[in-house]
Amino acid sequence: MDSDNLTNHSRPTTDAILTVRCIxxxxxxxxxxxxxxxxxxxxLTIGELKELIKQQIKxxxxxxxxxxxxxxxxxQYTVAHGHKTQNLIINMDDDDKLIYNDDSATLSWLGFENETEISFFNREAYEEYKKHPDIKW
Known part of the structure; x- marks a missing residue:
């Protein structure tokens, strides 16, 4: 067996798994x-990913x-083996870097890897939540 295959445990970007937190x-x-x-x-582009998720929900x-x-x-919530945030459903940091507005950008170009975790949500609801990030019970 090739020694490179023994040391490389990551799945190639052509066969990746993503976890989506639908909020x-x-x-x-x-x-x-x-x-x-x-x-x-x-x-796969951001726009195609959004449509794929919406289709799965339907x-x-x-x-x-x-x-x-x-x-x-x-x-983006986190990448595999990356740091996690204290908030359990969304990473509240770095909106300018981690919110993806360009629907034509491919996921690999944006830095998505195998086992990346993302949040999918309504932007207006998120902006309201950021003003008062209190959790109701």
Missing amino acids: KSFDYRTCKNLVLRHLNLEI TTSGWKPYQNVNFDTIK
């Missing part, structure tokens, strides 16, 4: 994770409460 409510920390497998990060059982959310924004 329904920031105030109540309501979110559900969606795991997307076998993604080619070199050709067609996968157990997602009915999320079908009325206007999901429009993707933000």
Whole structure:
């Protein structure tokens, strides 16, 4: 067996797994994770990823409460073996770097790797939450 294969444990960007935190409510920390497998990060764009997630929400059982959310924004939560934030559903830091507005940009170009975790949410709701980041029960 090739020694390079023994030391390289990462999956290539042409067969990656992403975990998506679909956030329904920031105030109540309501979110559900969606795991997307076998993604080619070199050709998949942010716009295509958004549509793929929305399609999964529409067609996968157990997602009915999320079908009325206007999901429009993707933000990186963490990359594999990267630092985690204290907030359990969204990384509140570095909005200017980690919120992806260019729907035509490919995921690999933006720095997505295998096992990247992202948050998918409504931008207007996020901006309101940032003003008063209190958690309701």
